């Protein structure tokens with residue numbers, strides 16, 4: 001079982017749009033690389049929807065007793081709150097509403113992907129405070145990542161630092 005914030009799962013699927021997914025650890029020490037690998041290797045993985053600190057956050061240097069203390073650079077996005085945890089919660093609540101999922105729900109990776117297939121249009125409604133061009137690219141990459149993931153067509157490399 002993987003506890004995960006909806007937008008973290010969606011970001012991982014979006015990253016599969018790249019021709020080669022490189023799964024190397026991030027300098028924050030969070031678990032995006034290892035959770036991405038689990039999701040890639042096992043399409044039967046089961047997720048638990050978590051809107052607070054999830055399994056990706058657990059080892060992160062910004063996870064302070066379950067609270068994210070990271071700040072965002074909002075110089076080009078004045079309507080985004082400066083604390084990452086506040087922005088994350090806004091995004092996750094919007095995704096929950098759109099996909100009709102909720103905190104604590106148990107759902108398989110494939111079921112989540114099915115919901116995303118139906119709910120990945122008009123991402124401007126979810127990322128309305130972000131740059132429009134980036135959101136259009138995000139939508140295209142999410143759809144491409146989903147397609148590749150569901151057709152087992154993702155190649156990944158592990159990089160050892």
Ligand code: SF4
Pocket residue numbers: 028030053056057060061062063067068069070084088
């Ligand atoms: S949300 Fe915060 S604590 Fe979680 S992985 Fe991102 S930076 Fe780290």
